[in-house]
Amino acid sequence: MYVCLNGKLVKEREARVSVFDHGFLYGDGVYETLRTYGGKVWQLREHLKRLRGSARLLQIGVPWSDGQVSNWLEALLEKNGFRESRIRISVSRGENGFDFTMSKKPTLVIVASKLVPEPVEVYTKGVSLISLPWQRFLPHAKTTSLLPMILAQPLLKQKKAYEGIFLDEKKNVLEGTMTNITAVFGNTLIAPKDGVLSGETQKTVLQIAKKCGLTVKWGKLSLKKLLQADEVFLTSTVREIMPVRMVDGKKIGRVCPGSLTKLLMSAFEEYVMRDWM
Numbered sequence: 001m002y003v004c005l006n007g008k009l010v011k012e013r014e015a016r017v018s019v020f021d022h023g024f025l026y027g028d029g030v031y032e033t034l035r036t037y038g039g040k041v042w043q044l045r046e047h048l049k050r051l052r053g054s055a056r057l058l059q060i061g062v063p064w065s066d067g068q069v070s071n072w073l074e075a076l077l078e079k080n081g082f083r084e085s086r087i088r089i090s091v092s093r094g095e096n097g098f099d100f101t102m103s104k105k106p107t108l109v110i111v112a113s114k115l116v117p118e119p120v121e122v123y124t125k126g127v128s129l130i131s132l133p134w135q136r137f138l139p140h141a142k143t144t145s146l147l148p149m150i151l152a153q154p155l156l157k158q159k160k161a162y163e164g165i166f167l168d169e170k171k172n173v174l175e176g177t178m179t180n181i182t183a184v185f186g187n188t189l190i191a192p193k194d195g196v197l198s199g200e201t202q203k204t205v206l207q208i209a210k211k212c213g214l215t216v217k218w219g220k221l222s223l224k225k226l227l228q229a230d231e232v233f234l235t236s237t238v239r240e241i242m243p244v245r246m247v248d249g250k251k252i253g254r255v256c257p258g259s260l261t262k263l264l265m266s267a268f269e270e271y272v273m274r275d276w277m
C-alpha cells in the first residue's frame with residue numbers, strides 16, 4: 001500500500017515523519033476520516049472545510065489548496081486500487097521546536113486503506129453504549145489528541161460496550177467518542193448541538209429526516225432523557241447510521257432497530273445510491 005506524504009506517493013514502509021514532529025511529540029495536529037462509495041470520495045469538500053476549521057482553531061497552517069489535496073488523494077486511490085477505501089487525512093504542526101504558533105512546514109499524511117465494514121449484526125441488532133463523565137477539549141476541532149477516546153477503551157472492553165458517550169458536567173449528552181448521537185421521541189429527533197463535533201453524517205441524515213416529514217431539534221439532551229428515548233442511533237462517516245440497543249445497561253425503546261431508525265437507514269442508503277453513485 002502507498003500513502004501520500006507531503007504530496008508524494010510513498011510505499012507505506014518507506015514513509016517517514018521526523019521524531020521532532022509535533023504530531024508525535026504533542027498530539028499537535030488535526031485530521032479527517034473519509035470514505036468512498038463506488039470509489040468516489042464522499043463529502044470531500046465538507047471534510048476539507050472542517051479540516052481547515054480545526055487547523056485554524058489550533059493555528060496550524062494548511063498551505064495546500066483543496067484542489068492539490070484532492071488531486072493527491074485521487075492519485076493515491078488509483079495507486080492503491082481498493083474497491084472502497086477508508087481515508088485519513090492528517091495535518092500536524094510538523095517540526096516547529098517549542099513554537100506552538102503557525103508553523104512554516106506542517107506535515108500532511110493521507111492514508112487510504114481498504115474499507116472494512118463493521119459486522120452486519122451491529123446494524124441488525126444494534127450496539128450498546130456507556131456514558132463517560134468526561135468530554136473532549138475543544139470539541140469543534142477534530143484533533144489528533146485523542147486521549148478522551150483512548151481512556152474510554154478499557155472501560156468499553158470491560159463493559160462489552162461498542163461506544164462511549166461523553167457527558168458534560170450537568171450530565172447532558174454530547175457525542176460518542178467517534179460518533180454523533182441522535183435520540184428519537186415519537187416523530188421528533190433530538191441532536192445535541194453544543195460541545196460536539198459538527199458531524200457531516202448527522203447533518204445529512206437530519207436533512208433526510210426533515211424531507212421524510214420528521215421534526216428535527218438541535219439542543220440539550222440529558223442522559224436521563226436519552227434513557228427514555230424511543231430510539232437512539234449513532235452516526236459517522238464510516239459507520240453511517242448505527243442503531244443503539246442499550247445505554248448504561250438499560251434497554252432503549254421496544255425494538256432495535258426502531259422503525260424510524262430503519263426508515264432513515266434505508267433513506268440514507270437510497271440517497272447515497274441515487275445522488276452519489
Ligand SMILES: Cc1ncc(COP(=O)(O)O)c(C=O)c1O
Nearest residue numbers: 178179180197199200201236237
Ligand atoms: C468525536 C466525533 N464526533 C462525531 C464524529 C462523526 O463525524 P462525521 O459524521 O463527520 O464522520 C466523529 C467522526 O470521526 C468524531 O470523531
